[in-house]
Amino acid sequence: MSSQNRKIRIRWINPIAQPHYDEPMGMALKQVAEVGTEVEVISLRSEAKMDNLEYRFYESLVIGDVVKVAKEGDSHGVDAMVIGCFYDLALEDCREICQNAIVVAPCQASMQIAANIANKFSVIVGQVKWIEQMTERAHRYGFGNYLASMRSIDMSANSLQCDTELTTKRIIEAGRLAIEEDHAEALILGCTCNFGLYEKVQQILGVPVIDPLIAAFKQAEMLASMKQNFNLAPSNKWSNEPPSESEMLKFGLHDLSDPIGNRFLIS
Template identity: 40%
Template sequence: MATKPRKIMFMNPLASSSGVDAIFADMARQHKLPGTEVHITSMPADVGGFSHIEFRSYEAMVTRGIIRGVRAAAREGFDALAIGCFYDTALHDAREVSGQMIITAPCVASCEIAASLSNRFGIIVGRRKWVNQMHGTVREHGHEHRLSGFYHVELGVDDFQKDHAETGRRLIAAGRKAVEEDYAEAIILGCTMEVGFYREVEEALGVPVIDPSIAALKRAEYAAVLKQQSGWIPSRKWSSEAPSEAEMARFGGFDDGEAFGNRIVVEA
């Protein structure tokens, strides 16, 4: 009997006008398994015109849009969803309202993969500003003891795709410091907009380099495979307890308006 396609959503928490959905769609086409349908989505206009969410205040503004999108994806029957920001924005919040859909995000996914490939890894980030928050996220996920450090290249989210040669040069220089001075055995690229650079950096450094967008997509896909084959679904006990539908309806705001501003479907 034929198995129905796995349905994965990669939710870009930026505005649809940011123009990066096509980059993520190309990534999905290259890396998904046959039999997996991937939807690349981004935020509608009423969430704001964010081209990055480097600041906690920006994250706070887009969190409602993420929750609304997760609710919509769960109703559409998606097996798993990846939130496309290395801050793992609203990861725990989204899990509460995701029903039987499994939620992951780039930092937790990348750390899990790096831990399976090495004992010690470094994370290359865009700006020093990001380090405090990302360090807390790595600690929360239980990987702080594996972390050689954070290595910033002084590029904002909007800068990574402007000059590929310069971005590659900076990433390799930061990675070389991690590997040769701090003995990192693997490297994580700590921004989803570093997509497309991992092979170049890996070739230069000679250690595994994890692209966080690919990591999030593949962890979501793997979760969907396990759900399909083993019937494993998220717990809704204790700390994972979901709010009641009646209370969410009474409070309002969870399902109002358009959930997505753009959608690209990568067919199974």
């Protein structure tokens, strides 16, 4: 067991070039962080200025930068990182390149938690468009049998925080249908932009409601603590083997531009 008592450092990667999300997300994380946890929210510096990643094409434009941000954090003492999108984009890529930092993502973290407290859960998504890709993730993670349904509230990711009363109302309506018609025993809010809404939904519907921002962050914090206390670092064997430093130098991969746009730090 390690005797280290240094601060835990968690990096939240906002995978779009929209820094106005950084501070409110950072403040939401501060409310649930343990005393002594250092939280850093980073958004990308990118020519592509999407305010959502609802399309695979949009994802493809930021995946490389997300991986570079993860690699940079891995080499600068970050204990754990969260990829702040419920699509869990670039999760496997970031895990491959990180030899020290543990990488988690909201969809997987939320489903792991839901499966510990319910036999069936439903995901409340913004749009029907999201369902196919998120269902793929559920099956990849082994939670296909736990998935009661995915219910859409017909709202885009970039509108979820514009009128939180409307968003909450629609989540409650969809959640009630998921419980009564699909027999869901717990609900997952299927976008990190739903932060701050779970409590009212949970109170009204009477089932566990998982905020993916909280789920992913607390899982990252817990794993970072286990890494610090029990040397539980990422595996780099076999399928998780990263490319060699010599090969990356040969390809000029250490000279790529810095994709970090904005930093919001909370100690």
